[in-house]
């Protein structure tokens with residue numbers, strides 16, 4: 474499983490966020506569908522494997538839990554639209570909210586209220602409610618679950634999504650693939666994505682420079698788009714967290730290409746950044762929650 478719920482805060486945690494936690498509490502995580510305990514795995518650094526969550530022996534999901542069903546649903550969703558007149562049959566994030574440390578506590582309290590509501594809804598269906606589908610929308614704290622939803626449900630990108638300061642109110646409008654062959658000056662703000670380049674990430678005291686696989690081609694040479702991540706005031710663990718993910722994504726895309734030259738699987742970089750006015754091939758990102766990588770075959774709408 475890619476994500477789980479922190480039983481103390483009620484927040485949904487992506488596996489990759491475990492890289493950012495120094496001492497992972499193995500007992501803190503439960504299934505985000507049915508609250509059975511689950512185990513965080515592969516979170517030690519340097520494993521060349523993304524952290525994720527695994528079911529515990531003796532703690533199967535509850536009969537009404539939708540999480541196991543989601544895997545089947547995602548397989549189906551790659552080929553066809555799964556939204557029905559009754560709605561979208563899985564839970565998904567419909568907005569992004571970045572919360573600072575200061576307002577964390579209040580937000581967490583209100584999250585718990587949401588969770589109680591979700592629990593009531595779950596137990597209602599357990600008792601045999603006639604609702605065939607219940608949509609549950611939730612608020613993402615990083616762009617990662619949003620990017621995952623975009624990739625997992627390619628034919629359902631008309632799902633609602635709101636990210637402040639970005640254009641559009643559906644997944645399809647908010648999220649844009651960068652132009653593969655030219656440097657475009659974007660007049661609207663989007664959550665952008667492109668394949669990661671294989672060049673080593675440049676790192677100095679103030680910034681990381683990430684090279685993308687798209688950009689302007691001249692004489693068979695690529696002048697790539699670049700993402701500049703400003704890390705001047707970041708903690709060491711935050712920098713390592715971002716670097717770890719980038720390096721694993723580059724490694725993964727090389728591995729899949731080595732195994733199968735014709736593979737359509739790539740590592741994609743997703744980000745929300747500001748395009749530089751002087752050098753439009755550069756996008757500037759300041760927050761680690763606004764950047765993530767996913768390795769997969771990108772299906773179109």
Ligand SMILES: [Zn+2]
Nearest residue numbers: 504507534538
């Ligand atoms: Zn479950």
